[in-house]
Amino acid sequence: MRLVASDLDGTIIRADGSISARTIEAFNRARAAGMHIVFVTGRPVRWLDPVRDAFGQLGTVICSNGAVLYDLEAQRLLSAKTIAPADLVLAQQIILRAEPGATFAAETTRGLHLGEGFAEHSQAVGTESGTLLELGSAQLQNEGVVKFLAKSRTRSADDFLDAVGDSLRHLVSVTHSAFGISLLEMAHVAVDKSVALRDYAAGLGIGPAEVIAFGDMPNDLEMLSWAGHGYAMASGHLAAIAAASYRAPGVEQDGVARVLEQILDRDASRPWESSGPDER
Known part of the structure; x- marks a missing residue:
C-alpha cells in the first residue's frame, strides 16, 4: 500500500x-x-x-x-474548481421548487456566505458568522463558490437528495455528509x-x-x-x-x-x- x-x-x-x-x-x-x-x-x-x-x-x-x-x-x-454563477442560480431555483422553505449558504475560496435563515441552528453544521449570501454579487463571483449548501427542515437528507438530485446533476455534483441535519452539498459538476x-x-x-x-x-x-x-x-x-x-x-x-x-x-x-x- x-x-x-x-x-x-x-x-x-x-x-x-x-x-x-x-x-x-x-x-x-x-x-x-x-x-x-x-x-x-x-x-x-x-x-x-x-x-x-x-x-x-x-x-x-x-x-x-x-x-x-x-x-x-x-x-x-x-x-x-468553482461553480459557475449561472448554475448556482439555476440550482437554487430547482431546489426551491421542490422544497420552498430551503435555506442556502455558499463556501468560497475565501469564506462563508450565509443566506437568510440558514444559520438558525449553526452549531449543528459548525458555521459561524459570514457574509450575506447574494448569488448575483460581484464579490461571490470574484471569490468563487467551491461548495453550495442547501438545508431542509422538513425532509431527511436522503429524502431531500432523492427529491432534487436527478434534476441537479447536469448543473452540479450533489451529495450529503452530515448526520442529524438535512444538508445537501453541491460542487462543480465534475467534482x-x-x-x-x-x-x-x-x-x-x-x-x-x-x-x-x-x-x-x-x-x-x-x-x-x-x-x-x-x-x-x-x-x-x-x-x-x-x-x-x-x-x-x-x-x-x-x-x-x-x-x-x-x-x-x-x-x-x-x-x-x-x-x-x-x-x-
Missing part, C-alpha cells in the same frame, strides 16, 4: 471532535513506513484545525468534497472526492490498486469505489457500507487505526476486514 486516503468527520474525528491518540499513532507509523497520507474531506480549509492539532503540518489536504486542493504545510491554496484523489495519486505515480481509502458517508461513495481497498466505517451511512469492498470498525472504536495497524504489522495477507461494529 502506497497511499492512505481518509475522510475526517465520522471516520477519524469522533463525535466529540477529537482524534484519538491511537489513530494519530497509526497515521504516524504509516507515514514513517513510507506511505503517502492525504485527508479527503467535505470540510472547508478553515476547518482544518483538528488535522493541524493532531498531525502538525502534514502536507496536502483535499477539501470541500474534492473542489479544493490545499497545502497545509505552506498554508496555500493549490487549486479550486467529487474520487476525481480529486485520482488526480492527486496520479501525480505521485500511484494507481487505485495501491490506495487504501476510508469514509463513512454518501460523499465518500465514489472514493470508496475507486480505491483498490475501500473501507467504510461500520458506524457510517448504509450507502457507504454498500459501496465499499471492506468494512472497518466504527470511529469510536478506532476503526481506521486498527486497519492500518494490521496492515503495518503484516499480520494478514490481504487488507483486514471487519464484519461489523462490534468486532474486536
Whole structure:
C-alpha cells in the first residue's frame, strides 16, 4: 500500500471532535513506513484545525468534497474548481421548487456566505458568522463558490437528495455528509472526492490498486469505489457500507487505526476486514 486516503468527520474525528491518540499513532507509523497520507474531506480549509492539532503540518489536504486542493504545510491554496454563477442560480431555483422553505449558504475560496435563515441552528453544521449570501454579487463571483449548501427542515437528507438530485446533476455534483441535519452539498459538476484523489495519486505515480481509502458517508461513495481497498466505517451511512469492498470498525472504536495497524504489522495477507461494529 502506497497511499492512505481518509475522510475526517465520522471516520477519524469522533463525535466529540477529537482524534484519538491511537489513530494519530497509526497515521504516524504509516507515514514513517513510507506511505503517502492525504485527508479527503467535505470540510472547508478553515476547518482544518483538528488535522493541524493532531498531525502538525502534514502536507496536502483535499477539501470541500474534492473542489479544493490545499497545502497545509505552506498554508496555500493549490487549486479550486468553482461553480459557475449561472448554475448556482439555476440550482437554487430547482431546489426551491421542490422544497420552498430551503435555506442556502455558499463556501468560497475565501469564506462563508450565509443566506437568510440558514444559520438558525449553526452549531449543528459548525458555521459561524459570514457574509450575506447574494448569488448575483460581484464579490461571490470574484471569490468563487467551491461548495453550495442547501438545508431542509422538513425532509431527511436522503429524502431531500432523492427529491432534487436527478434534476441537479447536469448543473452540479450533489451529495450529503452530515448526520442529524438535512444538508445537501453541491460542487462543480465534475467534482467529487474520487476525481480529486485520482488526480492527486496520479501525480505521485500511484494507481487505485495501491490506495487504501476510508469514509463513512454518501460523499465518500465514489472514493470508496475507486480505491483498490475501500473501507467504510461500520458506524457510517448504509450507502457507504454498500459501496465499499471492506468494512472497518466504527470511529469510536478506532476503526481506521486498527486497519492500518494490521496492515503495518503484516499480520494478514490481504487488507483486514471487519464484519461489523462490534468486532474486536
